[in-house]
Amino acid sequence: MIRPALLTAAALFASLAAPATAGPPTAESRKAIDDLLDLLAMHEQVGETHYGDLASGKSMTLVFPADATVEYYLHAVADDDAENIDLFAYEADGAEIDFDDADDNAPILNIQASVHRSPIDKPKGIARAVTVEVRMVTCNAASCSFGLRIDQVE
Secondary structure, X not given: OOOHXXXXXXXXXXXXXXXXXXXXXXXXXXXXXXXXXXXXXXXXXXXXXXXXXXXXXXXXXXXXXXXXXXXXEEEEEEOOOEEEEEEEEEOOOOOEEEEEOXXXXXXXEEEOOOOOOXXXXXXOOOXXXXXXXXXXXXXXXXXXXXXXXXXXXX
16 A cells, blocks of 8 residues: 655655665665665664665565564665665465555555454564565666665554
């Protein structure tokens, strides 16, 4: 599901921040990507930021060990040479959870909790393997760097 208000904010923040450069993630490009992700972050980060480097038409997947009782936001930001990067999330059985295939380089996903949390006992720790796919649709260089940050809503 695409949220136009969030995409507009992402585009605004991306235009205000320092540029990130193409190629394999370096300390400098990681910092530029982190600065952009920090502008987009609204909640507590889960784990480390995942960095990657993809050419046009390539993709990568990672399995995120989520908690079924927690809501998450996934933010990806690609460098300035990436014209379009898409983000998809799937359940372990392959069912689609959410996707952002808008023509931009800063996709955002929202993964709702799949198990209701009682306001009294608030169970936690129910395993939910979520597969995240990052697709580099258009990169105007040999390859483009990106960062993927996962935040949890408490």
